[in-house]
Amino acid sequence: MPGLEPITGPDGRTLIIAIDHGGTFGPMEGLEDPLSVAKAALESGADALIVTLGFAKRYHGALAGAPLIVRVDGGTSSIGPDWRRMRRLFSVEQALEVGARAVIAMGFVGYEGEAESLGQLAEVCAESMKLRVPLVAEMLPAGKEGETDPDRLALAARIGAEIGADLVKTGYTGSPDTFRKTVRGCFVPVVVRGGPRMADEEQVVETARGAVAAGAIGVAFGRNVWQSSDMRAMIRRLTQVVHSRP
Numbered sequence: 001m002p003g004l005e006p007i008t009g010p011d012g013r014t015l016i017i018a019i020d021h022g023g024t025f026g027p028m029e030g031l032e033d034p035l036s037v038a039k040a041a042l043e044s045g046a047d048a049l050i051v052t053l054g055f056a057k058r059y060h061g062a063l064a065g066a067p068l069i070v071r072v073d074g075g076t077s078s079i080g081p082d083w084r085r086m087r088r089l090f091s092v093e094q095a096l097e098v099g100a101r102a103v104i105a106m107g108f109v110g111y112e113g114e115a116e117s118l119g120q121l122a123e124v125c126a127e128s129m130k131l132r133v134p135l136v137a138e139m140l141p142a143g144k145e146g147e148t149d150p151d152r153l154a155l156a157a158r159i160g161a162e163i164g165a166d167l168v169k170t171g172y173t174g175s176p177d178t179f180r181k182t183v184r185g186c187f188v189p190v191v192v193r194g195g196p197r198m199a200d201e202e203q204v205v206e207t208a209r210g211a212v213a214a215g216a217i218g219v220a221f222g223r224n225v226w227q228s229s230d231m232r233a234m235i236r237r238l239t240q241v242v243h244s245r246p
C-alpha cells in the first residue's frame with residue numbers, strides 16, 4: 001500500500017487546498033487564476049493541492065515538484081443534467097505524466113448512479129495499486145442531509161476504505177463528537193472537505209479544529225480558502241490548526 005508521505009507533512013497531517021473546481025463549475029469567484037492561487041497556497045504552508053489534469057499539464061513545470069493530487073474523473077458541468085454523473089476521464093499513468101504525487105476520484109453514495117461511480121473508483125484503485133500511487137477517494141453521500149448526517153458520512157467514508165482508498169475525503173458533521181463515528185468507522189485516514197463558503201470565517205477554522213479533534217489527519221478546503229477575505233492568512237491559520245498537537 002503506498003504511503004501518504006507525498007501529500008502530508010512530516011507529522012502525517014495534511015492541509016490540502018482544492019483548486020479543481022473549474023473542471024465542473026467554470027471560473028468560480030476567487031479561482032479565476034488557479035496558478036496564482038496554487039502559488040499562494042504553497043507559499044503559505046499548504047501540504048498538497050487538488051488539481052485537474054489540465055491544470056497539471058499546463059503548470060506542473062511552473063510548479064516544479066509541487067505535491068499535486070490530480071483528479072482523474074469529471075466530464076460533467078454545472079449546467080448539465082447532473083454534475084454528479086462524472087465518469088473517468090484519465091488514467092493514473094496520465095496523471096503521473098503531469099506530475100501527480102497522488103490521484104483523486106469521486107465516490108457518490110446513495111445516488112441512482114452509485115454503482116457506476118463506485119465501480120469507476122475501484123478501477124482507479126486497481127491502477128493506482130499497480131503504479132503505487134496513493135488514491136484519495138472523495139466520498140459524498142446523497143442529498144442535502146448527506147452533507148452533515150453522521151450515519152451517511154460514516155457509511156460513505158467506510159465504503160471508500162473498502163474500495164481501496166488510501167485517504168478518504170468527506171464532509172463534516174458539525175462537531176467532533178458526531179464526526180468521531182466517521183473516523184473510527186473508516187480504517188484509512190480521513191480528511192474533511194469544506195463545501196460552500198461559510199458565513200463566518202471563524203467557522204472554517206473551527207471546522208478544521210473539530211475535524212482534527214475527531215481524529216481526521218487534516219482538511220481539504222477549496223472555496224472557504226480562496227473565497228475568504230485573506231486567503232494567505234486563512235491558510236496560515238489552518239496550517240497551525242492542522243499541524244498542532246492537541
Ligand SMILES: O=C(CO)COP(=O)(O)O
Pocket residue numbers: 018020021050193194195196220221222223224
Ligand atoms: O475539494 C473539493 C473539490 O475537489 C471541494 O472543495 P470545497 O468543497 O472545500 O470548495
